[in-house]
Amino acid sequence: MLTLGVETSCDESSAALVDGDRMLSNVIASQVDLHAAYGGVVPEIAARAHVEAIVPVLGEALSAAAGRPGLVAVTVGPGLVGSLVVGVSVAKGLAWSWDVPMVAVNHVEAHAFAPALEGRLPAFPFLALVVSGGHTLLAEVRGVSDMEVLGRTLDDALGEAYDKVAKLLGLGYPGGPVIDGLSADADPRAVLFPRAMIGSGDLNFSLSGLKTAVSRYVKQAGSGAAPVADIAASFQAAALDVVVRKTVAAALERGLRDVVLGGGVACNRKLRSWLAEECAAQGLRLVFPSPELCTDNAAMVAALGHRRFLEGFRSGLDQDVYPGLAFGS
Ligand code: KG4
Ligand code: ZN
Secondary structure, eight states: OEEEEEEOSSSEEEEEEEETTEEEEEEEEEOHHHHHTTTSOOHHHHHHHHHHHHHHHHHHHHTTOSSOOSEEEEEEESSOHHHHHHHHHHHHHHHHHHTOOEEEEEHHHHHHHGGGGGTOOOOSSEEEEEEOSSOEEEEEEEETTEEEEEEEBSSSOHHHHHHHHHHHTTOOSSHHHHHHHHHTTSOTTSSOOOOTTTTSSSSOBOOHHHHHHHHHHHHHHGGGOOOHHHHHHHHHHHHHHHHHHHHHHHHHHHTOOEEEEESGGGGOHHHHHHHHHHHHHTTOEEEOOOHHHHSSOHHHHHHHHHHHHHTTOOBOTTOOOOTTOOTTO
């Protein structure tokens, strides 16, 4: 079935055409340049930029096929309310004018289904680690509508921690890719930052203290501080140490052999290689999508939306948006 996916939950306007799991188009207009000057996403600017971008993005995505989609899948949450409203309104307009069904999708759940577009979604049940600018959680995915959160961040998301630390080190926005690049040739043992909650006995995370520790170190060390690249690599080592350990612990605790990594931070090379190594050591299989399917995109929304449709889910044209939509709800 030809499915149109629409995604506008944060700062990417995206539309994708997917036939079954075959991706025909996945057009993404990023607003990152608009928000860079502010060091983070400004909700009103994001909503207005979606208003400008979404129709051209849809036009380009739809030009990938001659036929009309039989389904519209759209992100209804979580995300920024003004941004979500743009995508959901456009999706409704198309579903109504084409007279085809519409199905609502949870953005964070969609990240866990991105490997489907590369034919690599494991059989249920699997463990999902979703790490992005807004979310950090571990979940057992037993089905398209049967998911259980096993652990989550109690404060900052992992991508948010990268972005905040990069900002305080003067590395610009978004910080994740910069820290990733700088860390490749740097010393991750230069500064020993705290591994918060590593022995907490549960699967939750806390990342805001780490940002404070980096800030304190920079202030206290002054001119004697380690090179910025080494500080960045040391921050990354501390953050990922906890994430990798808890992910492996979750899979073993739950007896899950397959692990899916998703979300923007899943682009991170150190996270990919470290988690792959630890999973292999425990006999676990790790799957992560190509970088363009890790960051926000509409193809993953179509992939999950299509599956939800097959399970009987439909949304009415009075569908609302849910900025705080819970995973697995
Ligand atoms: O999934 P995403 O595109 O948007 C959200 O739903 O939040 O994730 C964006 C986040 C940003 O915080 C960005 O810094 C982070 O993903 N990110 C990375 C890398 N690429 C993107 N973090 C670490 N290493 C990367 N290579
Ligand atoms: Zn996302």
